[in-house]
Amino acid sequence: MGFAVRKVPGGKLVRVDVAEGKAVITGDFFLYPEELIKALEACLSPKLGKEELVTFLDAVLAQGELIGCSAEDIAEVYLEALR
Amino acid sequence: MTWRHIPFQSFDAFTNMAIDEAIMEAVREGRSPPTIRLYGWSPSAVSIGFFQGLRNEVDVGACQEAGVTVVRRITGGGAVYHDKEGEVTYSLIAPEGMFPKNIIESYRGICQPIIDALADFGIAAAFQPINDIIVGEGLNARKISGNAQTRRGGILLQHGTILWDVDVDRMFSLLKVSDEKMRDKLVHSVKKRVTCVKEYYTASQAELSRSLSKAFAAAFPGEERDYSAEEHARANTLARQKYGAADWNGQR
Numbered sequence: 001m002g003f004a005v006r007k008v009p010g011g012k013l014v015r016v017d018v019a020e021g022k023a024v025i026t027g028d029f030f031l032y033p034e035e036l037i038k039a040l041e042a043c044l045s046p047k048l049g050k051e052e053l054v055t056f057l058d059a060v061l062a063q064g065e066l067i068g069c070s071a072e073d074i075a076e077v078y079l080e081a082l083r
Numbered sequence: 084m085t086w087r088h089i090p091f092q093s094f095d096a097f098t099n100m101a102i103d104e105a106i107m108e109a110v111r112e113g114r115s116p117p118t119i120r121l122y123g124w125s126p127s128a129v130s131i132g133f134f135q136g137l138r139n140e141v142d143v144g145a146c147q148e149a150g151v152t153v154v155r156r157i158t159g160g161g162a163v164y165h166d167k168e169g170e171v172t173y174s175l176i177a178p179e180g181m182f183p184k185n186i187i188e189s190y191r192g193i194c195q196p197i198i199d200a201l202a203d204f205g206i207a208a209a210f211q212p213i214n215d216i217i218v219g220e221g222l223n224a225r226k227i228s229g230n231a232q233t234r235r236g237g238i239l240l241q242h243g244t245i246l247w248d249v250d251v252d253r254m255f256s257l258l259k260v261s262d263e264k265m266r267d268k269l270v271h272s273v274k275k276r277v278t279c280v281k282e283y284y285t286a287s288q289a290e291l292s293r294s295l296s297k298a299f300a301a302a303f304p305g306e307e308r309d310y311s312a313e314e315h316a317r318a319n320t321l322a323r324q325k326y327g328a329a330d331w332n333g334q335r
Binding site: 011024025027068 | 136139157158161162214231232
């Protein structure tokens, strides 16, 4: 169980909590449509490296828009949370 | 298109969020015109963004003790302390086709009347992407209004607060601080980054409300009208079943 937080310069705060193999993304960013958050969380697997994580997150974000942080921020914060 | 302007009224936090959703439904179904409402929060409340972790952001025990209601919004963004006497909140609800597709540009357009209203008090404010209205520039920039937007089922909701009077110490007694040792430093730092109308002009909360009303009416012409009976009834249901429910507010 762990978490990591990042305040994106000029952007928003993003946090990832990991517990029992599940990841929860929280923060004060904006995501449209809001329901994509579950799909983003489903991308976060400990078996994936950073590039693969970003690829999967970007594929979800192609269906909408994320404002205040990026797929890369989410991937890096997730990997930090796992450590 | 003729807008409906609903004058300032105060409600509890659950009802405020429920009214927004009830009006979104009514506009979507063509039962109500595009609407701008002004409101206050009674009792004082904390609202958190849709994606925020409730217990990460809010000291739920302190809020309970203080009689401050906590509600999760359907919009993203951050945790906001809504003082009963400290601010005026607005919601704008309209078909999303009436505004630019680009989200930042739509924020800019909807925030312009707020900037115009602040100019009435001699306050030179400006829009700062993503979603803030600030006074001053660069390192001296201080936030006077925060805004949040969602688009659901073809309807745009943007709501935001304009600070009339701000008590940063009170705010931090209700919100969580990630590092308790940094609390004093954080409070001091936030006091330098946040401002309110009262720091510039001896206006009342009611005067701020009237100025905002006038500016929104100029930008989005229409008529003053109240909520419909249907919207009231639907809002009561949503306040009880959704916004007041632990599984909504505690969902993350």
